[in-house]
Amino acid sequence: MHGFETRAIHAGQDPDPRTGAVITPIYATSTYAQDGVGGLREGYEYSRTANPTRTALEECIAALEGGVRGLAFASGMAAEDTLLRAVLKPGDHIVIPNDAYGGTFRLVSKIAEPWGVSWSAAPVTDAAAVRAAVRPETKVIWVETPTNPLLSVADIAALAAVARDAGALLVVDNTFATPYLQQPLALGADVVVHSTTKYCGGHSDVVGGVLVVADSALGDELAYHQNAIGAVAGPFDAWLVLRGLKTLAVRMDRHSDNAERVVQLLERHPRVSQVLYPGLPGHPGHDVAVKQMSRFGGMVSFRLADGEQAAVDVCNRTKLFTLGESLGGIESLIEHPGRMTHASTAGSVLEVPGDLVRLSVGIETVEDLLADLGQALG
Numbered sequence: 001m002h003g004f005e006t007r008a009i010h011a012g013q014d015p016d017p018r019t020g021a022v023i024t025p026i027y028a029t030s031t032y033a034q035d036g037v038g039g040l041r042e043g044y045e046y047s048r049t050a051n052p053t054r055t056a057l058e059e060c061i062a063a064l065e066g067g068v069r070g071l072a073f074a075s076g077m078a079a080e081d082t083l084l085r086a087v088l089k090p091g092d093h094i095v096i097p098n099d100a101y102g103g104t105f106r107l108v109s110k111i112a113e114p115w116g117v118s119w120s121a122a123p124v125t126d127a128a129a130v131r132a133a134v135r136p137e138t139k140v141i142w143v144e145t146p147t148n149p150l151l152s153v154a155d156i157a158a159l160a161a162v163a164r165d166a167g168a169l170l171v172v173d174n175t176f177a178t179p180y181l182q183q184p185l186a187l188g189a190d191v192v193v194h195s196t197t198k199y200c201g202g203h204s205d206v207v208g209g210v211l212v213v214a215d216s217a218l219g220d221e222l223a224y225h226q227n228a229i230g231a232v233a234g235p236f237d238a239w240l241v242l243r244g245l246k247t248l249a250v251r252m253d254r255h256s257d258n259a260e261r262v263v264q265l266l267e268r269h270p271r272v273s274q275v276l277y278p279g280l281p282g283h284p285g286h287d288v289a290v291k292q293m294s295r296f297g298g299m300v301s302f303r304l305a306d307g308e309q310a311a312v313d314v315c316n317r318t319k320l321f322t323l324g325e326s327l328g329g330i331e332s333l334i335e336h337p338g339r340m341t342h343a344s345t346a347g348s349v350l351e352v353p354g355d356l357v358r359l360s361v362g363i364e365t366v367e368d369l370l371a372d373l374g375q376a377l378g
């Protein structure tokens, strides 16, 4: 098998057979001419069902994650929703992290629960606690690792064993790590989820999501739901994500380099009470992170000794770190999770601390990033 960077640039992306175009064209078409009734060219019939630009992305991400099938959606949430509707039915139970992306929590608690799915939250850092949360009707164990926004680390191999014993699927949201830094399917996960809006796209110019599976029967089931529900990635969006994937490896190395320098600055700063980064030897998940990640990525969270207002003030004072939601683009972003991305978790078991600030460290000149954070912290 080719190396990661080679797969990112070539998997699913042979030059166009008709023109030789080296870059996969954007097939902006809803339908396809048939050679006689039922005579489909390479299986293409209607673009909700399949589109060649989307196919290229789906094959590429499957190759990067080491899966047998990839499926691309209009957003990360569309991918998650399609997955949950495909693998759960009313009466089933799902274990979710007690520290998860707020939108995932909202989908489970506000959409899946009224439909008849029950859920429990467990700390992803504690495989025994996840095992204890399993019930006879548990069909899915869902984890993010590292988590958003607390950067907790789940032991994927240990949780895969818990899921196997429970007869449940292990779903890993690999958005923060990306397949360059961590490959959950090789560690025993059944499904990988991405918000490709983030590092996979990498340029903050597209919203998208993917699912990748290790089992082709599950892949067929998800493809059936993808077509039936219809929340697919359009060809322009699929093309942008595919372009992003080509440089994922070099971007993730630079994100990781810059994040390490930012962490050093924060660790020394008297106004910072705690730095959350899996690459720190003192991080509770560091040993597991070393085992399952090649590096630790560009996401860094930290807490302010002076409380919530101090955290909000830092977010308001940066100039190069743009105050905004989302993450994983080439530009650096800062946000206050409690009032922004994770506001929907307020009052729940997933509520995040008010003194928390989250950074998505970009790939700008690192000295400029350090100077900006320094002035914002004061």
Ligand SMILES: Cc1ncc(COP(=O)(O)O)c(C=O)c1O
Pocket: 075, 076, 077, 078, 101, 103, 104, 144, 148, 173, 175, 176, 194, 195, 196, 197, 207, 208, 209, 326
């Ligand atoms: C870890 C994680 N998973 C899923 C999502 C949802 O993806 P999208 O915003 O593309 O729908 C996000 C979005 O922030 C996320 O951070």
